Amino acid sequence: MRAAIYCRVSTEEQEREGTSLESQREACLEKAHELGYEVPRDYLYSEAWTGTDTDRPKLNKLREDIKQQAINTLICYSTDRLARNPIHIAIIAEECQKKDIELIFVSEPLDNSPEGQLIRYVKGYAAQIEHEKIRERTMRGKKQG
Numbered sequence: 001m002r003a004a005i006y007c008r009v010s011t012e013e014q015e016r017e018g019t020s021l022e023s024q025r026e027a028c029l030e031k032a033h034e035l036g037y038e039v040p041r042d043y044l045y046s047e048a049w050t051g052t053d054t055d056r057p058k059l060n061k062l063r064e065d066i067k068q069q070a071i072n073t074l075i076c077y078s079t080d081r082l083a084r085n086p087i088h089i090a091i092i093a094e095e096c097q098k099k100d101i102e103l104i105f106v107s108e109p110l111d112n113s114p115e116g117q118l119i120r121y122v123k124g125y126a127a128q129i130e131h132e133k134i135r136e137r138t139m140r141g142k143k144q145g
Helices: 012-016 021-035 057-067 086-098 114-144
Strands: 003-009 044-048 073-076 102-105
Touching: 003 021, 003 057, 021 044, 021 073, 044 057, 057 086, 086 102, 086 114
Parallel strands: 003 044, 003 073, 073 102
Antiparallel strands: none
């Protein structure tokens, strides 16, 4: 069984302070190993890009792999690493579901039941709110500075 791993940070600060691409990748690889999945090097996707934008180079390549059914499973560290918009998360989850590709979040074990989908949506909405708060604080800081 072949898995792909998707990791994302949006800032250099994030990269330095805990949710680095490397720490996400290690946790995802550990989960893949635990579940018995093979993760070819070509299916390790990492990028520094805003989570509010779905037009990301590595995410686009991953979504193409999903459409082609090149993988059996997609592993991400958490929902907010996949996207910061609940609708974007739902779209990608549906793309996976249509191709019978399992979507696994390391830090948030969710299934594809209706309840799991609802929880995933709520977590996506919470990530969107957090992004808006960060943007607001940044703008306030720029005005004061």
